[in-house]
Amino acid sequence: MLPEIGHFTLILSLFFAIALATLPIYGYWKRNLVLLELARPLTYVMTSLVFISFLVLAYSFAIDDFSVLYVSQNSNSQLPVWFKVSAVWGGHEGSLLLWVLILCGWTCAVAIKGENLPTDVRSLVLAVLGIVTTGFTSFLLFTSSPFIRLLPESPLEGGDLNPLLQDVGLIIHPPMLYMGYVGFSVAFAFAITALITGNLNASWARWARPWTSVSWAFLTIGITLGSWWAYYELGWGGWWFWDPVENASFMPWLAGTALIHSLAVTEKRGVFKSWTVLLAIFTFCLSLLGTFLVRSGVLTSVHAFAADPTRGVFILVLLFLMVGGSLLLYALKASEVKSKVTFGATGREAWLLLNNILLTTMTLTVLLGTLYPLIVDALGFGKISVGAPYFNSVFSPMALLLMVFMAIGPLSKWHNTPFSALLKKLLFPAAISLISSAILVYFYDLGVMSWISLSVAVWVLVLTFYDWFIKVSAGSKGIIPRAKTLPRNYYGMVLAHLGMAVSLVGVLFVSVSSDEQMVRMAKGDVSLLSGYEFKFEGVQHFEGPNFIADQGQIIISKDGEFVAHLKPEKRFYNARGQVMTEASIDNGLFRDLYISLGEDLGEGAWGIRIHVKPFVRWIWLGGILMMFGGLLSAMDKRYRKVSGARI
Incomplete structure (x- = not known):
């Protein structure tokens, strides 16, 4: 009965999405305030109905209702409960339902947070989101319903979630x-x-x-x-x-x-x-x-x-x-819009225009x-296949050039910046970047291209902090009071730019300085890589909730000092009969020791893949910094105010 309720509420949500997509637009055309005001309640009802459908599907997974086709295909009674719930979006139908729920959530957020917007603007925005929701809800109902039943002959056991997704x-x-x-x-x-x-x-x-x-x-x-x-x-x-x-x-x-x-x-x-x-x-x-x-x-x-x-x-x-x-x-409509504002070749607008051109070109490169x-x-x-050689050779130079422009932009002023003044700001940071990068390249024995890439990353770091210092040292208030007056949007930009530089450092070092080897190891064997000693202590067998596994035991030391005890696994998942590799990692800020267990080679020997990856964590650390930068920018106080203009 519950799956039918979930299906019914999803159908109802489609009708409310259609109403949201049409009534406010008609109200705007007829200047009917009542129809415009309907946008918000329609949004709330539509979102509530989709949320009920999602909860019903999640509950069906939790109680192992294998009479639902989607549940039987993507779950199993032996699956841990947290994976049962996440299995809701482990396949096409459920992930699309999650997509629609998130779309409704965004629409609802606009309805709530947009209360200070002019009524016609808010209602039209909600109507456009209603059009998008109508399309995806129709797609879900007509081609991908997650509530199809297997009645009267429902299976006693499910096919299990893809082992790759049990994480x-x-x-x-x-x-x-x-x-x-x-x-x-x-x-x-x-x-x-x-x-x-x-x-x-x-x-x-x-x-x-x-x-x-x-x-x-x-x-x-x-x-x-x-x-x-x-x-x-x-x-x-x-x-x-x-x-x-x-x-x-x-x-x-x-x-x-x-x-x-x-x-x-x-x-x-x-x-x-x-x-x-x-x-x-x-x-x-x-x-x-x-x-x-x-x-x-x-x-x-x-x-x-x-x-x-x-x-x-x-x-x-x-x-x-x-x-x-x-x-x-x-x-x-676009031909009616004309910009009368001009700007110079070294103004901030020009650098942002170059930024846009490069980003668009990079997007089209990946699209092609x-x-x-x-x-x-x-x-x-x-x-045919287009792989890493194409993307790396075409995309990488543009990415480096983008970061150069990205660092210069904040130092320039709107409209126009005297070239001599801009050059004066850039020379000293450029010298620091080139010299410090050369030292690192020499120390890590890297090549010329690595020096260029590292110089760009250091250039972004130095110019970002230099720009901040210029701003906080201006005036007589002092650095700390002045720093507090800078808007959140500026600090968001700083974090995002620093994140880009940090990620570039991680990409550079993990690409050119990683060491790896595939070795045959029996109990007691020792392998050396990048100054680390890897000793194989054999394999232990154990059973998980829905799999059986062979777990390698590897002791890592350096200069006679214990570093880590890693336990890579080879798992066999019972329901699907699939074998999966679970790597074991000793992570650190400046390097990862990464081990995966290969095939059983007989006579107690196993294939072992060993990696030493410097700075790999910096790739994701940069992503985290960029995320916080984006969120901080959105929290700027001036975005809470509405100018009162009507568009």
């Missing part, structure tokens, strides 16, 4: 990633509202900017968690593979980064208006494209959901309607590398 990463990674993905729909809704009203002034940029920053922060931590999860779970020691599904989340992140900077210029100086709107549309469309890639079945990936062609066609139609409709509206194999295959020209 804490499943609990936190998808929700964070979806919060970012879906959150960009709010910026999209503000942009479409601005186009509908035909007045793209700075007000809409101010209203959209905190929502965009929060979405970007969630997507940043979602991607970071995904990288960390792949690193320790897949057993090969890598943190990024340029997998098409990884790219699907990376592209809206790049476009969203450009959008944040473009919104800043539109809000501050009233320029880039049309471009900012187009970026908001482009970022949201990339989120939809990512949904298509993951759920259409066109990709074979460890991250992708197995899906039938019907689902792919539905998403493609939805993508076409959303993209086509928004771009048509843009084509009709991701879609080109699919296009070639669809045209019948055979199967």
Whole structure:
């Protein structure tokens, strides 16, 4: 009975989503305040109904209701309860329900936090989000319902959750990633509202900017968690593979980064208006494209959901309607917007424009590398793959150049900055960056390209702190009082830029200074790597809640001193009959010791993969700093105020 209730509330939510998508727009057209005011209650009811459906599905997993097809496919009575709950989004149907729930959550947040917005603006934004919700709820109900029953012959046992997903990463990674993905729909809704009203002034940029920053922060931590999860779970020691599904989340992140900077210029100086709107549309469309890639079945990936062609066609139609409709509206309205503000070649606007050009080019580079194999295959020209060599050779130089511009921008002034004054600020930090990087390169025996990359990272760090020092030392108040007066938005930018530099250091060192070896080891054997001694103490057998495992025992020492006792595992999952590798890691701020257990080679010997990875944690530390930067920017006090203008 409960699954039927969940299905029924989901159907009801579709009707309320349709009402939200139509009534406020009709009310705006007819200048009917009653219809405009309906947007908020419709949002609350729609969200409540979807939440009930989600709770029903979660409860079905918790009580092992295998009469529900989706539960029987993705759960098992032996599965620990925390994995049963997270298994709700472990497959296509449940993860899509989570997607719709998060979309409703964002819509509800706009209804609550947007109470100070003009009524017509708030209602139109909610209506646009209602249109998006209608599309995804229809997709869920017509092609991917998670409440299909297996009656009267329901199985006594489920097929189990994919062993790869039986990890804490499943609990936190998808929700964070979806919060970012879906959150960009709010910026999209503000942009479409601005186009509908035909007045793209700075007000809409101010209203959209905190929502965009929060979405970007969630997507940043979602991607970071995904990288960390792949690193320790897949057993090969890598943190990024340029997998098409990884790219699907990376592209809206790049476009969203450009959008944040473009919104800043539109809000501050009233320029880039049309471009900012187009970026908001482009970022949201990339989120939809990512949904298509993951759920259409066109990709074979460890991250992708197995899906039938019907689902792919539905998403493609939805993508076409959303993209086509928004771009048509843009084509009709954007020509009416003209910016009369000018700026110099060394003004902050110019650096942010270069920032936008590079970020957009980087996004298109990743888009080309991701879609080109699919296009070639669809045209019948055979199967090709575009991998790391392409992305690293094309993407990396642009990323380094972006960071150079990123560091210069905050030091320049709006409108125009005398070149001599800017050059004076840059020379000393440049010298420090080049010299200190050269010392590190010599100490770690790195190459010329590493010196360039490290110099850029140090350049960003030095200029960021230098810019802060200039700001807090101005005036007579003193450093601490002056530092307290700087807005949260500025400190958010500082954290985000520092995070980029920290991640670059991690990427550089783990790429050029990692050591690894694959060795055959029997009990008592010792292997040496990077000054560490790895002693194999044999394998112990044990049983988990739904698996059996062989656990290696490896003692690590350095210069005769004990360092760590690592226990990599080889697990056999009973229900699916799959074997999984569980790496064991001794982590630290400056290096990771990473060991995975390979195959049983007989006679007590095992294949052992050993990695020593310097600074790998800095990659994710940078992601955390960037996330906090985005959240801090969104908390700036001035975003709580509304100018009173109507767009």
